[in-house]
Amino acid sequence: MSFFSEIPTMGRESLRDFKKGIDLNFKEFSRNYGDGIEGFFDPLLMFLVWLEKLLVNSPWPLVILVLAGLAWIGSRNWKLVAGTIVCFMLIGYFGMWKDTMSTIAIISVATLVCISIGIPLGILMSRSRKLEAGITPILDVMQTVPSFVYLIPIIMLLGIGKVPGLIAVCIYAVPPIVRLTNLGIREVDKECLEAVDSFGATSWQRLTRVQMPLALPTIFAGVNQTIMMALAMVVIASMIGVRGLGVPVLRAVSNQYLALGMLNGLAIVALAIIFDRVSQQYGKRLQKHREGRNL
Amino acid sequence: MSDTKIKIDSLYKIFGNKPKEALEYVKQGVGKDELLEKHNHVLGLSDINIDIEDKSIQVIMGLSGSGKSTLIRHINRLIEPTAGNVLVDGSDVLQYDEATLRDFRRTRTAMVFQRFALMPHMTILKNVSLGLELQGKKDDEILNSAMKWIEKVGLNGYEDRYPQHLSGGMQQRVGLARALTNDTDILLMDEAFSALDPLIRKDMQDILLNLQAELHKTVVFITHDLDEALKIGDRIAILKDGIMDQEGLPVDILLSPKTEYVSNFVEDVNRSRVLKAKHIMEKANGSDLSKGMPVDENDFIESFIDRVVAEKPELIVVQDSDKKNIGSLTSKRLSEVLKK
Secondary structure, eight states: OHHHHSOOOOOHHHHHHHHHHHHHHHHHHHHHHHHHHHHHTHHHHHHHHHHHHHHHHSOHHHHHHHHHHHHHHHHOOHHHHHHHHHHHHHHHHTTOHHHHHHHHHHHHHHHHHHHHHHHHHHHHHHHOHHHHHHHHHHHHHHHHSOHHHHHHHHHHHHOSSHHHHHHHHHHHHHHHHHHHHHHHHHTSOHHHHHHHHHTTOOHHHHIIIIIHHHHHHHHHHHHHHHHHHHHHTHHHHHHTTOOSTHHHHHHHHHHTOHHHHHHHHHHHHHHHHHHHHHHHHHHHHTTGGGSOOOO | OTTEEEEEEEEEEEESSOHHHHHHHHHTTOOHHHHHHHHOOEEEEEEEEEEEETTOEEEEEOOTTSSHHHHHHHHTTSSOOSEEEEEETTEEGGGOOHHHHHHHHHHTEEEEOTTOOOOTTSOHHHHHHHHHHHTTOOHHHHHHHHHHHHHHTTOTTOTTSOGGGSOHHHHHHHHHHHHHHTOOSEEEEESTTTTSOHHHHHHHHHHHHHHHHHHOOEEEEEESOHHHHHHHOSEEEEEETTEEEEEEOHHHHHHSOSSHHHHHHHHTOOHHHHOBHHHHOEEOOSOOOSSSEEEETTOBHHHHHHHHHHHOOSOEEEEOTTSOEEEEEOHHHHHHHHHO
């Protein structure tokens, strides 16, 4: 009757061999290819380091001016610009300037990487039902697997540092932009597509003149989500050697520094709110043609 | 006929997983309902044959589900047929490869859609320019043509607006201008005016007829409205359940419907408003037509019926635009036509 009281297992011996086999094989793989893969990411690393240095080393009034200018370009909203300036002044006042600049650097690079991978992937997905059926579960896994689990192979492969941190952030942050690009393109009015076809458009013209512009608001919602999810990964990324606001948070957790944790946490929240509002306003402005009738 | 522009030859369209198999059943005489019930395929079009004359307006009429929108999409191959041929100027559209088809769509056909299908993110000017921009024409050339047609449909001043800012009638003028800017010899109009209010629809019909008098395109016009069909059609084809019931001149359809479906359709039409003197006259064959009440050949019955009642003429003489007597009408014939 032991069948009912104990679930069948593959046995301790074979389970150990099974796990060992995977580990050894992966170690072998990372020994052979780790350097090559790391080399592949070198340009990205250089760009990230350059941006971080630029942000940290530039005089702070200039940085705030540029950030406020970007907020203005994005939102055309004085309140948001004023809020941005106040937030960054406070961040500096509480001694979090450097970490904040590092965080902005990695978020920016991660977002760029996600956009440049996610949008083309989303476009491909929108063109083939098979591809959509294949990629969707992968995206589901990327969003639900605990980040610590995929940190393990990344660390094994690339060690600790900025690049593995960046990859971890991107794995977590890329799904929304892929999904929403796909969705946005699939939602484009069939009649508009029929019209552009009837005038003899090539499939590239169809994509660039009709599908992408009409999907842009949805795609932009994806960019916004990607930025938010990248920010959410800041603390976890700091565990594998990414500098930024996550580092003091981590220190605060292990040493029970309440104030330090709160302050840095609030700085992350402030960044999130600024990025979110500015990018949302920008997304709205992309839909100029949807303004109400004003004949 | 030598001046056939578009020849549609035994065209079949069946929607479903195995249309080729279903085609065999249809050819054996299986009807639309049976095909759907027993074989799970939808009969879109069955054995359609039409010769569309060059420079004429061919109306294709039918209720929703009759296959008329499916039929028009075969001409520029937005839909591929299950069997049959579509010949434009004698060349088989179905044989075109991708590039040839694209070129054909760019330079030979232009389409106007029921729900306008304008690009919401483009201004009116950009919408009207769309066809030429896809062709990669020069900017100033595009601008000139686009502005010319925007003006022709009476929308100057609206170039920089977006479609959402315009009323339905104005949006469809944009649709019309967009199609005309391509300068194609074939114009495909898929229920182009059906979504518009009656008054605006009448305006648009007049715009189309005026433009046609000037441009002489081959127009294929889809509608579910018989009055509209009679007003603009040089010829009318009536579709029912994917089968063509009757094809012919408007007056023939009106006065001698071939099937019950068509006669039900034309029953309630106000004939005095649709028929012109020339449609019902007896041709002059040497008899003396000097005495009688003169009417123009293009006058509608409605416009001279009051005079007939008041003057009680023995004979109504039909004249062409040069005041030459070309035929005659008796009041007996007139009352027969109106009573029928």
